[in-house]
Amino acid sequence: MTSPLEQKKIKIAGPSVVTANRTWDGIVVYRTAAKGWSAELSEAAIVRNSDEARALLAESIADDVGAIGPYIAPVQIGEDGKILPGNLREQIRRTGVTIGQPAQV
Amino acid sequence: MYAYDEIDRTLVNERVSEFRDQVKRRLSGELTEDEFKILRLQNGVYLQLHAYMFRVAIPYGTLATNQLRALAHVARKYDRGYGHFTTRQNIQFNWIKLAELPDALEDLAKVGIHAMQTSGNNMRNVTSDQWAGVAPGEIEDPRIWSELIRQHTTLHPEFSFLPRKFKIAITASDHDRAAIKIHDIGLRLIKNEKGETGFEVLVGGGLGRTPFIAKTIKHFVHGRDILSYIEAILRVYNQYGRRDNIYKARIKILVHELGIEKFSREVEDEWRQIRNSSLEIDDEVIEDIRSRFTYPSYEKLPHMPDELRQAAADPDFEAWRKNSVAPHKVQGYSIVTISLKPTGGPPGDATAEQMDALADLADKYSFGEIRVGHEQNLALPHVAKRDLPALWKALDKLGLATPNVNLITDIIACPGLDYCSLANARSIPIAQELTRRFANHELANLIGRLHINISGCINACGHHHVGHIGILGVEKNGEEVYQITIGGRADENAALGTLIGPGVKFDEVADVVEDIVEAYLALRERPEELFMDTVKRLGVEPFKERVYATR
Amino acid sequence: MPLVNGGKIVDDSFVKLAVDTPLPERGDILVPAERFLGEAEGLLQRAGRVGVIWPNNRDIAELVPYLGRIAAVALVFPTFRDGRAYSQARLLRERYNYRGELRATGQVLRDQFVFMLRAGFDAFEVKKQADAEAFMQTARRYSVFYQPTGDGRITALHRRMQLRHSEGVGT
Numbered sequence: 001m002t003s004p005l006e007q008k009k010i011k012i013a014g015p016s017v018v019t020a021n022r023t024w025d026g027i028v029v030y031r032t033a034a035k036g037w038s039a040e041l042s043e044a045a046i047v048r049n050s051d052e053a054r055a056l057l058a059e060s061i062a063d064d065v066g067a068i069g070p071y072i073a074p075v076q077i078g079e080d081g082k083i084l085p086g087n088l089r090e091q092i093r094r095t096g097v098t099i100g101q102p103a104q105v
Numbered sequence: 106m107y108a109y110d111e112i113d114r115t116l117v118n119e120r121v122s123e124f125r126d127q128v129k130r131r132l133s134g135e136l137t138e139d140e141f142k143i144l145r146l147q148n149g150v151y152l153q154l155h156a157y158m159f160r161v162a163i164p165y166g167t168l169a170t171n172q173l174r175a176l177a178h179v180a181r182k183y184d185r186g187y188g189h190f191t192t193r194q195n196i197q198f199n200w201i202k203l204a205e206l207p208d209a210l211e212d213l214a215k216v217g218i219h220a221m222q223t224s225g226n227n228m229r230n231v232t233s234d235q236w237a238g239v240a241p242g243e244i245e246d247p248r249i250w251s252e253l254i255r256q257h258t259t260l261h262p263e264f265s266f267l268p269r270k271f272k273i274a275i276t277a278s279d280h281d282r283a284a285i286k287i288h289d290i291g292l293r294l295i296k297n298e299k300g301e302t303g304f305e306v307l308v309g310g311g312l313g314r315t316p317f318i319a320k321t322i323k324h325f326v327h328g329r330d331i332l333s334y335i336e337a338i339l340r341v342y343n344q345y346g347r348r349d350n351i352y353k354a355r356i357k358i359l360v361h362e363l364g365i366e367k368f369s370r371e372v373e374d375e376w377r378q379i380r381n382s383s384l385e386i387d388d389e390v391i392e393d394i395r396s397r398f399t400y401p402s403y404e405k406l407p408h409m410p411d412e413l414r415q416a417a418a419d420p421d422f423e424a425w426r427k428n429s430v431a432p433h434k435v436q437g438y439s440i441v442t443i444s445l446k447p448t449g450g451p452p453g454d455a456t457a458e459q460m461d462a463l464a465d466l467a468d469k470y471s472f473g474e475i476r477v478g479h480e481q482n483l484a485l486p487h488v489a490k491r492d493l494p495a496l497w498k499a500l501d502k503l504g505l506a507t508p509n510v511n512l513i514t515d516i517i518a519c520p521g522l523d524y525c526s527l528a529n530a531r532s533i534p535i536a537q538e539l540t541r542r543f544a545n546h547e548l549a550n551l552i553g554r555l556h557i558n559i560s561g562c563i564n565a566c567g568h569h570h571v572g573h574i575g576i577l578g579v580e581k582n583g584e585e586v587y588q589i590t591i592g593g594r595a596d597e598n599a600a601l602g603t604l605i606g607p608g609v610k611f612d613e614v615a616d617v618v619e620d621i622v623e624a625y626l627a628l629r630e631r632p633e634e635l636f637m638d639t640v641k642r643l644g645v646e647p648f649k650e651r652v653y654a655t656r
Numbered sequence: 657m658p659l660v661n662g663g664k665i666v667d668d669s670f671v672k673l674a675v676d677t678p679l680p681e682r683g684d685i686l687v688p689a690e691r692f693l694g695e696a697e698g699l700l701q702r703a704g705r706v707g708v709i710w711p712n713n714r715d716i717a718e719l720v721p722y723l724g725r726i727a728a729v730a731l732v733f734p735t736f737r738d739g740r741a742y743s744q745a746r747l748l749r750e751r752y753n754y755r756g757e758l759r760a761t762g763q764v765l766r767d768q769f770v771f772m773l774r775a776g777f778d779a780f781e782v783k784k785q786a787d788a789e790a791f792m793q794t795a796r797r798y799s800v801f802y803q804p805t806g807d808g809r810i811t812a813l814h815r816r817m818q819l820r821h822s823e824g825v826g827t
């Protein structure tokens with residue numbers, strides 16, 4: 001399989017992070033500046049241009065035992081500096097399903 | 106009920122131990138994700154948005170109560186307390202941890218349940234009519250043959266790496282509840298002039314990006330030849346099916362590109378050479394499988410017991426009975442469909458508590474047997490009519506007696522953007538909103554039979570193409586947009602729906618469906634004319650006008 | 657890349673030739689299909705055994721006239737997912753009665769061994785050393801088989817019939 005790095009030219013429109021799912025349990029994680037993974041979006045490393053994005057993605061892909069399916073996802077930076085998901089999909093990945101889970105309703 | 110013997114159990118256990126080893130190698134880094142992916146898929150493990158998803162097979166939709174309890178146990182111990190019944194007689198758990206999966210599989214194996222080939226490019230769970238063995242007028246129990254084919258397709262040494270997934274469904278009734286025409290192979294069990302069992306074989310059905318209704322490839326294949334005939338189809342497909350483009354890899358595309366005549370000649374040539382081989386089935390083999398299906402010892406019961414007569418005075422009971430209770434082949438018994446479509450709930454979900462309680466009810470009222478159908482509902486297949494009122498009360502307490510089976514709120518929906526990593530748009534909240542809009546059962550009854558199907562992307566897991574009203578979520582400029590089709594159907598007269606016009610926004614979908622329904626109520630000639638018949642008679646134009654006149 | 661044959665890691669006596677590699681004087685050679693078909697007679701008359709590397713998108717029936725005279729057929733798995741060579745293998749063994757070495761090449765990992773053995777392969781160019789070493793253990797992983805293939809393993813259905821008869825069930 002071609003790696004996502006070769007598959008497409010990496011172009012980012014604004015601040016972005018690398019996100020993936022942790023290998024052993026599958027939960028949503030974000031790549032941190034300390035070359036690790038965190039379940040907290042607030043701890044994600046922010047990239048602002050294609051070169052940074054490519055580098056962060058490359059190191060994330062290399063950590064295949066840590067997390068799977070890494071990709072670049074847009075974020076928004078709030079006025080208070082808070083990192084927010086950049087689209088509905090990422091919003092749902094961060095906060096969970098929008099429907100209430102049966103066992104909880 | 107089919108009882109696994111030692112041989113079946115051994116295989117399932119061997120599979121679990123193999124997967125345990127594969128997971129171990131994955132977690133240690135010995136296997137890369139790229140290498141592991143196909144292995145996990147062969148065991149029903151997907152990656153969704155939030156977590157891994159685990160899909161478990163319920164072959165031909167038959168479950169024993171200890172098996173349903175085991176599913177409840179997995180939901181509780183390894184997941185978040187619920188499971189999702191799909192359109193192909195599977196159940197999915199949405200929050201499973203990879204590291205714990207081998208344990209979950211082992212717990213399931215103890216009751217003869219497995220997840221082999223519930224995803225990946227192999228032969229998937231063989232599905233059948235959820236009323237198999239109990240439907241009046243059925244030619245014979247199609248599950249005997251489903252089980253034969255299930256065994257034959259499990260860990261097949263030649264066809265475990267096909268161009269794409271491969272789904273087989275079998276029905277033995279005139280009314281097709283197994284949706285065989287949207288399967289890669291559809292089998293309709295029939296008898297020849299001599300009274301021998303065989304199959305009409307259909308091939309090349311499927312939905313997804315390029316939907317096709319299956320075509321008949323052979324009008325009669327004798328039961329003894331069915332494995333060799335299927336094998337011939339698969340061999341042609343394995344060699345010539347496209348592997349260059351994932352969207353063109355299903356057998357439907359091969360059938361379409363070659364044409365059914367050429368394709369059937371290829372199959373015929375292959376079949377001639379393998380027909381008289383060890384694939385030929387002796388009657389004795391069929392009898393052996395048949396002997397391991399047990400059937401209840403039904404009592405001799407009256408057609409109309411007093412209990413039922415008395416309960417008929419209760420309009421709530423009657424509303425439920427009319428929609429949920431179907432005739433059984435044995436007098437005094439009925440088939441009870443359990444709606445998993447409560448108002449405001451996600452279609453097809455059941456909690457561990459509901460599963461456990463339902464298992465108890467099945468023990469008490471249905472000879473310990475539960476069925477799973479492609480409409481994402483469950484059924485109790487052998488309920489004595491005198492027990493119906495008591496069963497209804499118990500189901501109602503569990504939230505499992507919504508009287509909407511086959512009505513507009515009995516919606517089929519895929520997980521969509523709430524769970525699925527391939528989704529473009531949400532499906533479940535659309536379904537939830539629609540069930541609230543049409544929560545009034547009198548209104549729903551007035552509308553009559555109407556199936557709504559919702560998919561969150563073109564892969565069509567919610568079968569939107571064959572919904573009487575089909576709703577497909579797409580993405581446009583970062584927004585969820587929904588395309589609406591009408592006039593599809595999934596039964597023996599299967600047809601694909603027609604698009605009524607430009608897509609509409611998330612918030613508008615329920616309004617549009619209301620408009621379509623109002624148009625139908627105004628246009629139908631008489632109350633018995635069902636929605637799909639009105640669409641057939643008038644075409645999409647009047648509906649289109651109604652929907653877009655004000656938009 | 658280790659070669660497993662007869663269940664053990666062995667030295668590979670065959671040298672793989674490309675379309676244009678000069679023909680070695682002696683020794684066993686594996687030749688691409690096209691080249692083999694082009695110069696079959698010459699190749700088969702030289703000293704040393706000849707095998708053919710057969711791509712998975714070419715009709716295996718073309719090879720039938722030569723099957724009695726070649727020592728090996730190497731079938732190709734370009735990716736783990738591409739299962740065409742399983743069909744070719746079964747056709748060679750079961751329809752054309754080929755008895756020589758049948759070798760799996762390409763993306764060959766331990767998780768396919770059982771499938772490959774059942775389809776008729778007896779030699780494996782295994783990608784990873786650890787997989788090659790685990791060959792016997794992996795090959796024994798399963799004891800139950802549902803499908804009859806040319807490998808002669810007894811199927812579950814037949815085992816049941818035997819049990820039935822020995823227990824006198826049905827009498």
Ligand code: HEM
Pocket residue numbers: 151153158190191192193197269270287288310311312313314351355518519520524525526527564565566567
């Ligand atoms: C979130 C996990 C899921 C993923 C990733 C997924 C993926 C897919 C894909 C890619 C296809 C298209 C295959 C093709 O046409 O080649 C497909 C088809 C299908 N899916 Fe799913 N699916 C998921 C969940 C479900 C669920 C929950 C159901 C049932 C409610 C379902 C039922 C089906 C059915 C019946 C088809 C066949 C449609 C056809 O014949 O083309 N899937 N799925």
Ligand code: SF4
Pocket residue numbers: 519520521522525526527528529560561562563564565566567
């Ligand atoms: S139709 Fe699309 S969104 Fe829905 S489950 Fe299938 S792949 Fe996911």
